Amino acid sequence: SKKKKIFNPVTNFDKNFEKMIRANIIKSFPYDGITGEEFKEKKGKSDNRWIIDPIDGTKAFIAGLPTWSNLVGLMYKKKSLLGMANFPQLKKTYFSYNNISYVVEKKRKKKIKKKNSTNLKKSKIFCNFHKQNKNLKYFKRLEKLYKNINRITLDAFSYCLLAEGKIDAVIESDLKIYDVAAIIPIVKNAGGLITTWNNKNAEKGGNILATSNKKLHYKLLKILRR
Secondary structure (H helix, E strand, C coil), rough: CCCCCCCHHHHEEEEEEHHHHHHHHHHHHHCEEEEEEECEECCCCCEEEEEEEECHHHHHHCCCCCCCEEEEEEEECCCEEEEEEEEECCEEEEECCCCCEEEEECCEECCCCCCCCCCCCCCCCCEECCCCHHHHHHHHHHHHHHHCCEEECHHHHHHHHHHHHCCEEEEEECCCHHHHCCCHHHCCCCCCCCCCCCCCCCCEEEEEEEECCHHHHHHHHHHHHC
16 A cells, blocks of 8 residues: 555556556657656656556456556646546547547447436436545535435546446546546547536546536536535
8 A cells, every 4th residue: 555544555567557658658759748656757848748547446456346447648738638548357448539539349449429418316426535534525415415426436437437428427536637637538528528626627636527518517516616
């Protein structure tokens, strides 16, 4: 564990995956910066910065669950530009470029798009609060209002399900830049919204809300701001 009081695991796989991804980036884009979860930041000479989470969902990985992923995002002048979320055990890869989001499954690439539910009572909403004692009150507040709120931890896969139109919203707390940089363009280019709970840019991480449309987004923001 990287922390003593909270179980925050790291494995040799995390470190080796990041080393491999960094090596490939440096080989092809030597002047770009790199920010990864496991190693020190590499300063770049260009306006491009690659953001790496070698295993998003390390706890799921350790437990043998298939929802862990490799996340790689590209930021240009501090704005998320490209994103990839690769799920080896699910044999699915989500990525986004040229303002379009895709999923590759069984060697077939298809465009993905969110659905457009604005009814809170019928929406499927996934929640994950990392600082349990501090932020669990938000989940309890939401749960009292809407019985369709699910406290499910699927890490990056939740956002990919949103982009694919299978759920309507994701609410999470205390995320880092490497948790969201790859996800932001996937959600946005599928037609969704992703911001902080204060409706600010999500690139730096923090408390994150992702939804399928503006109406649903502002309804949930209003609840989270109370």
